Amino acid sequence: MTxxxxxxxxxxxxxxxxxxxxxxxxxxxxxGELHDxxxxxxQQDITARISHSRxxxxxxxxxxxxxxxxxxxxxxxxxxxxAKLLAARTVLAGMRxxxxxxxxxxxxxxxxxxxxxxxxxxxxxxxxxxxxxxxSP
Amino acid sequence: xxxxxRHAGPASLPIGSDADLAWVRQQVRQAAAELGFGLVQQxxxxxxxxxxxxNTLVHGGGxxxxxxxxxxxxxxxxxxxxxxxxxxxRDLDQALTDGYTSGGGLGLGLSGAKRLVQEFExxxxxxxxxxxxxxxxxxxxxxxxxxx
Numbered sequence: 001m002t003x004x005x006x007x008x009x010x011x012x013x014x015x016x017x018x019x020x021x022x023x024x025x026x027x028x029x030x031x032g033e034l035h036d037x038x039x040x041x042x043q044q045d046i047t048a049r050i051s052h053s054r055x056x057x058x059x060x061x062x063x064x065x066x067x068x069x070x071x072x073x074x075x076x077x078x079x080x081x082x083a084k085l086l087a088a089r090t091v092l093a094g095m096r097x098x099x100x101x102x103x104x105x106x107x108x109x110x111x112x113x114x115x116x117x118x119x120x121x122x123x124x125x126x127x128x129x130x131x132x133x134x135x136s137p
Numbered sequence: 138x139x140x141x142x143r144h145a146g147p148a149s150l151p152i153g154s155d156a157d158l159a160w161v162r163q164q165v166r167q168a169a170a171e172l173g174f175g176l177v178q179q180x181x182x183x184x185x186x187x188x189x190x191x192n193t194l195v196h197g198g199g200x201x202x203x204x205x206x207x208x209x210x211x212x213x214x215x216x217x218x219x220x221x222x223x224x225x226x227r228d229l230d231q232a233l234t235d236g237y238t239s240g241g242g243l244g245l246g247l248s249g250a251k252r253l254v255q256e257f258e259x260x261x262x263x264x265x266x267x268x269x270x271x272x273x274x275x276x277x278x279x280x281x282x283x284x285x
Binding site for chain 2: 097098
């Protein structure tokens with residue numbers, strides 16, 4: 001029998017989303033199954049953290065996320081919109097190719113969200129260079 | 138065919154909470170993978186399932202999904218029937234329009250899910266409930282030439 005509830009869902013109760021502060025940037029790592037309620041909680045947590053810690057950028061790493069549906073897409077867009085009102089920029093990093101293809105077909109292209117192929121590039125986009133010596137022009 | 142579908146009986150999963158949505162996604166992915174769906178096909182079907190299961194939960198007040206593997210000779214597919222006994226959809230054309238929402242979402246659930254699968258059918262009766270049935274087929278990759 002498939003479908004025995006109780007031995008499966010990662011990200012059930014007690015699952016937490018790691019949020020790290022690196023200088024002026026919050027790094028949020030989403031992984032596996034994110035329940036709707038957790039996604040909404042995350043939105044509140046991030047917004048509160050931006051306000052308290054006065055970060056200027058947020059990187060959301062979704063390289064470990066297998067699907068983004070319209071609910072999670074809306075939450076991500078709202079996190080970015082809220083961050084913007086608090087003077088922080090949001091970059092979505094590491095979207096899987098299959099997720100990108102699916103989102104386009106779903107009709108959810110997330111305008112207004114900055115994207116980067118990985119966390120390092122996202123950091124660079126936010127001006128957090130890994131100190132390679134390049135300066136501003 | 139050698140792959141007699143041992144694992145492939147129909148399964149019914151309840152949809153009554155957030156956690157059930159996650160469980161439905163996992164089970165649909167597993168079933169699609171077992172049937173030979175490619176990664177993009179799996180992702181599309183799981184995403185469609187997530188949209189429809191959420192509709193069942195939010196608009197239908199909960200229900201269940203019937204997962205049925207299909208074997209049509211050369212191709213294999215997966216049929217998902219989302220069943221609720223909620224209020225039904227009053228105006229189906231409107232509900233299938235991009236951007237129309239009755240529930241505070243983006244209004245892409247039903248119309249988006251339709252684009253992600255090959256077959257899509259809605260049976261809704263006011264006051265009795267809604268059943269949305271979708272089917273996706275694994276794209277058959279021609280078998281590679283047999284190596285001597």
